[in-house]
Amino acid sequence: MAKKKVVYECQNCGFQSPRWTGKCPGCNSWDSLLELNQEQIDYLKKSSKVKVSNSKAISITKIKAEDIKRFSSNSKELDLVLGGGIVNGSLTLIGGSPGIGKSTLLLKIAGNLAKDNYDVLYVSGEESASQIKLRGDRLGSNIDTLYLLAEINMGSILDEIESKEYSFIVIDSIQTIYNSEVPSAPGSVTQVRAVTFELMRIAKSKNIPIFIIGHITKDGSIAGPRVLEHMVDTVLYFEGDTNSDLRLLRSFKNRFGSTNEVGIFEMDSSGLRDAKSMSERFFNKESLMPGSALTIIMEGSRPIVIEVQALVTSAYANPKRSSTGFDSNRLNMLLALLEKKLDLPLGTYDIFVNVVGGIKIQETSADLAIIAAILSSFRERELSSKTLFIGEVSLTGEVRDVPNMLQRLKEAKTQGFANAVVPSNPIEKSELKTYIANSVEKIIEWM
Ligand SMILES: Nc1ncnc2c1ncn2[C@@H]1O[C@H](COP(=O)(O)OP(=O)(O)OP(=O)(O)O)[C@@H](O)[C@H]1O
Numbered sequence: 001m002a003k004k005k006v007v008y009e010c011q012n013c014g015f016q017s018p019r020w021t022g023k024c025p026g027c028n029s030w031d032s033l034l035e036l037n038q039e040q041i042d043y044l045k046k047s048s049k050v051k052v053s054n055s056k057a058i059s060i061t062k063i064k065a066e067d068i069k070r071f072s073s074n075s076k077e078l079d080l081v082l083g084g085g086i087v088n089g090s091l092t093l094i095g096g097s098p099g100i101g102k103s104t105l106l107l108k109i110a111g112n113l114a115k116d117n118y119d120v121l122y123v124s125g126e127e128s129a130s131q132i133k134l135r136g137d138r139l140g141s142n143i144d145t146l147y148l149l150a151e152i153n154m155g156s157i158l159d160e161i162e163s164k165e166y167s168f169i170v171i172d173s174i175q176t177i178y179n180s181e182v183p184s185a186p187g188s189v190t191q192v193r194a195v196t197f198e199l200m201r202i203a204k205s206k207n208i209p210i211f212i213i214g215h216i217t218k219d220g221s222i223a224g225p226r227v228l229e230h231m232v233d234t235v236l237y238f239e240g241d242t243n244s245d246l247r248l249l250r251s252f253k254n255r256f257g258s259t260n261e262v263g264i265f266e267m268d269s270s271g272l273r274d275a276k277s278m279s280e281r282f283f284n285k286e287s288l289m290p291g292s293a294l295t296i297i298m299e300g301s302r303p304i305v306i307e308v309q310a311l312v313t314s315a316y317a318n319p320k321r322s323s324t325g326f327d328s329n330r331l332n333m334l335l336a337l338l339e340k341k342l343d344l345p346l347g348t349y350d351i352f353v354n355v356v357g358g359i360k361i362q363e364t365s366a367d368l369a370i371i372a373a374i375l376s377s378f379r380e381r382e383l384s385s386k387t388l389f390i391g392e393v394s395l396t397g398e399v400r401d402v403p404n405m406l407q408r409l410k411e412a413k414t415q416g417f418a419n420a421v422v423p424s425n426p427i428e429k430s431e432l433k434t435y436i437a438n439s440v441e442k443i444i445e446w447m
């Protein structure tokens with residue numbers, strides 16, 4: 001009797017194996033391999049049969065380059081993240097944790113485009129049309145040329161797309177849509193791959209930009225298939241604290257632009273708006289309390305002034321270290337450095353660090369400000385609210401330059417700051433008064 005063929009597939013990255021393993025060799029995730037049934041194996045075999053086509057390779061010099069055509073989404077922030085606007089025929093994935101505002105943003109954009117007389121299709125597999133209409137009322141998106149389709153069957157969605165010349169399509173969300181020819185549950189690797197492939201084909205052949213919403217898992221990756229990120233042109237992630245009204249839209253992959261830009265939005269009762277004044281959001285202009293220090297970080301190409309806070313108090317038993325918005329390993333490194341270089345007895349203190357406004361610092365330029373905040377709390381001495389601390393601190397206690405220093409100082413000047421503590425003078429003179437602190441020891445002299 002012929003032995004039954006067994007295939008296991010990773011639900012995270014799509015890796016296939018004849019044996020079950022606890023850890024997927026493809027993406028290192030645990031317990032993600034599932035046994036496929038016979039119908040699924042037959043489908044895989046069928047879909048992997050390559051169709052013969054007559055295409056031939058052409059010399060690269062003979063290929064006519066087509067211009068990338070973009071149009072505005074009527075949201076400055078979204079245009080910025082996309083690299084200058086929505087690209088015709090592109091497939092974009094927006095991921096983010098539950099309730100962060102994915103549907104809100106895309107319904108708002110869909111409404112914006114409908115106002116410009118584009119025919120827009122919003123497909124929802126998660127909510128009923130009346131639920132979406134309610135949200136649309138709030139967002140001011142209920143426009144004649146915005147069409148809703150509450151549907152999870154790919155075949156019906158395709159019929160609808162074929163029935164009209166749509167200029168923009170939203171799929172909310174990819175994990176709920178299924179192709180009835182694929183013998184797997186919605187959200188599984190095989191389904192998501194098949195549905196995304198179909199959407200990619202439509203986007204390219206009909207030259208329609210399509211935005212797909214994807215759920216993310218606890219560890220922050222798009223739920224289920226990693227393959228999804230490879231297939232689409234652009235991957236955007238929504239970040240933000242649900243307690244704060246601020247949302248950041250970061251680009252992780254963009255086939256049509258840089259991934260450096262960040263879109264900043266505010267959530268309010270009328271939906272997500274482009275955030276306006278960023279300057280007063282993250283710090284108190286009047287005065288600072290002991291334990292607070294100001295720095296300026298780069299979010300994409302934008303310098304933003306933020307306040308970092310530290311609380312240093314005597315520890316009763318084991319000293320605690322906790323950090324919100326700043327990498328805790330980096331905090332431990334800075335504390336070890338302060339103990340060694342400045343002889344501070346920090347081992348007997350609890351130390352808490354917080355970044356105001358729910359921002360997560362992703363660069364090293366705030367090291368100096370974190371140290372300043374810790375020293376300020378330790379000595380109960382407040383710092384000036386007109387002074388910024390900018391610099392990366394190395395393991396040797398040296399303070400180093402960070403990229404875009406001049407741009408940061410210029411922004412600080414326009415926001416009315418008087419002084420900056422930096423590792424070296426930028427080449428061009430900025431009008432800001434700069435104090436040089438090129439080692440950790442120098443900071444204490446300065447304070
Ligand atoms: N009336 C309102 N006023 C202000 N904010 C609201 C209001 N209604 C909803 N919200 C905000 O909108 C958020 C829901 O946004 P949305 O449904 O777009 O999220 P989502 O990312 O699509 O979530 P899911 O993954 O569950 O689909 C809520 O968490 C809430 O913060």
Ligand SMILES: [Mg+2]
Pocket residue numbers: 102103104126172
């Ligand atoms: Mg939603």
